[in-house]
Amino acid sequence: MEIGNLENHVQSEPMEESSQAQISHLALDIGGSLIKLVYFSQNSDGGCSKSSVQVSNGNEGGPVLQGKLHFAKFETAKIHDCIDFIQSKQLRVTGCQHNGASANEKCVIKATGGGAYKFADLFKEKLGICLGKEDEMDSLVAGANFLLKSVHNEAFTYMDGQKEFAQIDQEDLYPYLLVNIGSGVSMIKVDGPGKFERVSGTNVGGGTFWGLGRLLTKCKSFDELLELSHRGNNRVVDMLVGDIYGGTDYKKIGLSSTAIASSFGKAISDNKELEDYKPEDISRSLLRMISNNIGQISYLNALRFGLKRIFFAGFFLRGHAYTMDTIAVAVHFWSKGEAKAMFLRHEGFLGALGAFMSYEKHGFDNLMVHQLVQQSPSASHGGDKTHGPADSELNDNPSINCSIYLS
């Protein structure tokens, strides 16, 4: 696994396809730490045409755009990079063109996340566009439903380093628990399209990992911190059951000697200071603490509503194997194997995708995904690789071939 580029900058060279293809329908999810972008690029051969393939879905009358959905992300602190990116791609112009408005008129871009409110003025000023605020939860759920229903091999389980794609039966999808791990964590019970309830959440999330991690390790980025954790050993920092019981298990209640009794419980030693601990160990301990906690609270909420499936998403995961493993183990442990943690390949883009979907209401009848041709990730493709470290194959957010039906 290669170490990603630590600098998060906008890819300076134009994307191969987007340079030629017509780009449209931009949507944003502006979170506390990251900005996520989803946009549609029309296939160069696509153009506007009458639908001839999906006759059955009742959209015969409308024009169809064939193309790809692309995904990109920026740190919220570097919002100006994001604005530059949008400007350079002229995303905003095309984003509005099918709405029947001329390019010079006032444009509306769908956006969600807290930043849609916070940065509304900035977008107006810099790009002359308005952000059409979409509800965050609505967007998350719409994005997840879309992915789970339409994208093949979207969900997978992760156990002992083994990734396994799960086939989701369309008819048996609902209800499920959607756990979105952003800066904080939202837990949403989803009963059907547009039918959901935020049932819980926790303030110990990705922001906590990154915030505490930064204070403790001086890492310069979230990804660097994650990377560190991979080489760490939490036994130096955490108090294990064995530390308390002199190396023996506490069998009576089923705790093995290597179970963590108290995260950071060993860091109370009198003669050691922060500098005496390896950043790798601290990062590992922190990651385990937070992942485990999220896994536990998620399971307890799933149990409460009798939900068998828990989907984890959000930018905290970043396809990081160890993180997913810890969450999966926590769910497995607390549920005694009854419940399974599942993950989504486009984990970070639920909100942005949902916001994108909301264009439907304003002119698009449907967003139809073809029997997906999953494009294997390569440098030539899409925004996904651009801004995060290109670490593992799990980390890709492949672009999706799709059609947009226009009314």
Added chain:
Amino acid sequence: MAGLTQHPILGTNDTIKEEEKKKQEVDQTKPLSLDKLEGQTEKDMAPVTGSSIHRSGSRPQLDLSKAAIQGTFEERDPTILLPNQSDHLSHLALDIGGSLIKLVYFSRHEDQSIDDKRKKTLKERLGISNGGRRSYPVLGGRLHFVKFETTKINECLDFIYSKQLHRGGMDVRIWNPDAPTNENAVIKATGGGAYKFADLFKERLGVGLDKEDEMNCLVAGANFLLKAIRHEAFTHMEGQKEFVQIDQNELYPYLLVNIGSGVSMIKVDGEGKFQRVSGTNVGGGTYWGLGRLLTKCKSFDELLELSQRGDNRTIDMLVGDIYGGMDYSKIGLSASTIASSFGKTISENKELEDYRPEDISLSLLRMISYNIGQISYLNALRFGLKRIFFGGFFIRGHAYTMDTISFAVQFWSKGEAQAMFLRHEGFLGALGAFMSYEKHGLDDLMVHHLVERFPMGAPYTGGKIHGPPLGDLNEKISWMEKFVRKGTEITAPVPMDPPGTTGLGGFEVPSSKGGTLRSDASALNIGVLHLVPTLEVFPLLVDPKSYEPNTIDLSDHSELEYWFTVLSGHLPDLVDKAVASEGGTEDAKRRGDAFARAFSAHLARLMEEPAAYGKLGLANLLELREECLREFQFVDCYRSIKQRENEASLAVLPDLLMELDSMSEETRMLSLIEGVLAANIFDWGSRACVDLYHKGTIIEIYRMSRDKMHRPWRVDDFDVFQKRMFGSRDKKPRPHKRALLFVDNSGADVVLGMLPLARELLRRGTEVVLVANSLPALNDVTAMELPEIVAEAAKHCDILRRAAEAGGLLVDAMISNLDGSKGNPSSVPLMVVENGCGSPCIDLRQVSSELAAAAKEADLIILEGMGRALHTNFNARFKCDALKLAMVKNQRLAEKLIKGNIYDCVCRYEPAS
């Protein structure tokens, strides 16, 4: 003077001993103006040191005879010994956790009650079999709570060694320090350290650790506390602490959340029936570990204290930060809700050093507390448990922690579930290990068997992490001086940061006084538990469960403030009296000073946090004062005043009796009640009356008081009472079988008020039991003093004499009369029993077994005086007829209780319900 040699003088160095000698000399040379009475009183004072007095335990009782001690016996040289030590230390149990060692030990009194002939007669008459219930195994004693940091385990070992706890823990009745330590000696221990440090204990103390399962211990400890201690569980919301009375029958099931280094969540279904259902690795160790890395704090308490001044808005990402200051009201999140703990510390241009440690500590505390609250609730929900008890050392009575946990439980459960906390939160495991001794005898203890005391040593032994043990009174006084000098902080109000929007879902910084965490102050929270297995619930209460002794609710702050002022104002006078009662020596002055400081410190602490010692009522406050006096070894401040007044009153008694005998029966009853009310003016507990004393002699005041009484009194049920006593013209009611007369003050009050009334009842064929205090409190007459007063009165009155003989009060006379008076018609008996209290008030949930036995055949109760009839029990309902008599000697109380004025009278009669 035999009595004095047994005086519980704790001074163990030569100075004190010399002073003691001097004092004896002073006593011996004192002019015996009250010769008869004094001689008797001294003799009767002796048993005060014995276990026949129930609440004498707050001061260590060491018998110094035959002990030539150099230095303090608590020092680490074990060869310095007290051969006649009567206060046996026994039964020690440990909970050795990852960060703290908790210790529970029991010190037992040897049952050395003097075979008192009078007592024996009384017991036979009341049908108390003295053998069975007290013989084994709990003889009464004290349960102490101490803690140490695990890293300082050597201090703990020293402590055990210095107190010889590891030897007393065996079934050795009288430990012999020279005897070799039992090879197989074991101490019950739990917690991971019981395994880890087993060898160390063997090596250092020569004892093995008998490992008890941790969960078993936690649950046993929690069950014991919830069952046996009245004000153990409380809720804590928005800075408000409220004690919860747990119904024994509805205790189970509950969720027990123990927050140590890690967190265990246990579903408890009954005694020994439980299951660990969950837990989290984010616990106290996480707070302390992360906190240490982030703040460089040197101790857990320091870190906790820092949080007090923190503002988490600079650290945590709030909903408002994400939404540009707006709420996300659609899903019920306010702008001040924490969206992401530490979510703001990702800023690139700020390093760890740029954040305030205070803010970091608070943010960390909230993150962990909130998380524990949430996971606990989810588990409670899962098993349908309504009550969640939080224990363990993480909480430490810290208001903010408790508020955060409570808030999380309330928020997520939408008010359905309740978070509760335990006062002895940190000692669950250790207590449970203690319970695992087969013969501890605590199984059947009930709430009324335990009395909690807060001696000044308690901050050391009960609350704060331990230093070297306090040896004797001298050390305690020096420590008090230091404590108060350094710790004006225990009286000064603590500045609080202005409340900010630092909340989870609108959760504000608590603005309570409870938020004041200072190690000194919070340390006072746990007292020493006095086990008095002879205490019982007064059997004539209609509903013991809902019985509340206190009439005035001190949770009303203005009320508390008023009594605070009253007690503070009374303090200098009391100190003078106390010092004078001990001969006015330098030692007495120093002790008096220490007493004043200690009591003021308690008062200040209670003003700041009224619930610090459990639910606070006026009775508790008054009792605390008496306990505090005893702690500094003022045995009886009013002794000489009481003697003087008794004598003066007894002198005029014959005239009064003659005057009464000349009246008709019905007129006499009114005069008697009038007399009780008038005589009740003699009360050193009342400021107004103390002022009065300077204006006339006892008999003048008594007459003036009686002359001024005009019916109807402010509360006047006399006619109803009269009717019960005499019936209507044609129908005479049956006289009462037995009357319990709860007496109040010495002097005119008892001699000219209650004794004549008792005499009248005896004349009517009603048995009379005079119920008096076990220990001195102000000028209240004690059960020890009463027989002598009765004996003196009996010299002038045949009715009293015969009744006293029948009741076994006149021991000598009885023996001499046994031969000659067989032919005399025997009288109904007049008896005296102690009530089990050492306070001007009485809590009828905890009375002596003698009183409880005496009450079984009683069909009339007469409560006399402000303390027992107004401050407490004014609203108490009894199964038999009850008469409550008092003169109100406090303007505020008069207004509040009876809408009247000072010197108004209360004659409240309530027929059996």
